[in-house]
Amino acid sequence: MAAExxxxxxxxxxxxxxxxxxxxxxxxxxxxxxxxxxxxxEEGRDGISEPVVACIxxxxxxxxxxxAKDVELFAQHAGRKSVNMEDVILSAHRNDHLAGxxxxxxxxxxxxxxxxxxxxxxxxxxxxxxxxx
Amino acid sequence: xxxxxCRIGSAGRPISRLQGPVPAVRDGQKQATAGNPSFSQSHHxxxxxxxxxxxxxxxxxxxxxxxxxxxxxxxxxIFKLVWSRRAETSDEKDEAIxxxxxxxxxxxxxxxxxxxxxxxxxxELLRFFVTEAVQRAAILAEAEGSDKIEATHLERVLPQxxxxx
Numbered sequence: 606m607a608a609e610x611x612x613x614x615x616x617x618x619x620x621x622x623x624x625x626x627x628x629x630x631x632x633x634x635x636x637x638x639x640x641x642x643x644x645x646x647e648e649g650r651d652g653i654s655e656p657v658v659a660c661i662x663x664x665x666x667x668x669x670x671x672x673a674k675d676v677e678l679f680a681q682h683a684g685r686k687s688v689n690m691e692d693v694i695l696s697a698h699r700n701d702h703l704a705g706x707x708x709x710x711x712x713x714x715x716x717x718x719x720x721x722x723x724x725x726x727x728x729x730x731x732x733x734x735x736x737x738x
Numbered sequence: 739x740x741x742x743x744c745r746i747g748s749a750g751r752p753i754s755r756l757q758g759p760v761p762a763v764r765d766g767q768k769q770a771t772a773g774n775p776s777f778s779q780s781h782h783x784x785x786x787x788x789x790x791x792x793x794x795x796x797x798x799x800x801x802x803x804x805x806x807x808x809x810x811x812x813x814x815x816i817f818k819l820v821w822s823r824r825a826e827t828s829d830e831k832d833e834a835i836x837x838x839x840x841x842x843x844x845x846x847x848x849x850x851x852x853x854x855x856x857x858x859x860x861x862e863l864l865r866f867f868v869t870e871a872v873q874r875a876a877i878l879a880e881a882e883g884s885d886k887i888e889a890t891h892l893e894r895v896l897p898q899x900x901x902x903x
Contacts, residue, residue: 651885669816
């Protein structure tokens with residue numbers, strides 16, 4: 606098992622931590638930019654005040670971190686190393702409507718591939734359900 | 739779940755689902771949630787499952803995905819960051835245990851990866867999150883008559899939003 610050297614390696618650990626924090630900050634900034642573009646595309650009127658959109662970005666970032674943890678747990682629970690589409694859909698299990706939307710989105714994605722033609726029928730069914738609810 | 743009916747108001751926007759169990763005899767006008775004393779936060783949380791506001795984007799109705807969404811690389815990078823962080827902390831914990839047990843299969847040693855389609859669905863999920871937050875706050879802001887979404891609007895939609903996600 607690769608062990609972090611505890612005796613003299615404190616500085617190295619600190620450097621690694623700082624590097625990780627920097628990477629996190631960089632990702633957070635990129636994430637914030639994406640959120641800004643999405644939010645502004647969504648709401649045209651007078652726009653959204655800046656602290657609000659920054660708040661939404663931070664919330665979404667936290668949600669992403671939780672999503673990563675959940676999805677990893679689900680994959681590990683299923684004995685897999687790689688995260689599946691089902692894992693992501695499962696993580697939305699708390700809200701049925703949301704899970705349905707994600708499921709139809711995933712069917713659309715799968716349906717774009719030529720091999721899974723029969724899934725198209727399912728996607729139209731679940732689309733109707735989502736629209737009717 | 740109670741059946742949700744999507745009624746289009748005069749402004750061409752669907753009427754807020756925040757009304758929920760309140761018997762709404764408002765025909766096609768903007769919901770004035772601010773002036774409604776029975777709109778209390780308490781019965782709001784009794785429904786843990788609020789449906790997402792329907793997609794107002796015309797491209798969604800056409801079924802075309804040309805809108806902004808998250809970059810899958812960005813989401814993957816964030817996932818990897820979280821996974822490596824968890825792998826580090828769990829490695830530190832497992833060390834003490836493994837010395838005694840010997841050859842134990844600690845799955846966290848091997849890094850987790852993500853499927854390409856799972857990343858796309860994650861991007862969609864996150865886009866829903868942002869979109870929901872903006873739309874619910876926008877409904878509230880519009881009901882109060884202000885054009886700009888302020889922090890107070892976000893504050894009030896936040897509890898239900900977090901329960902739904």
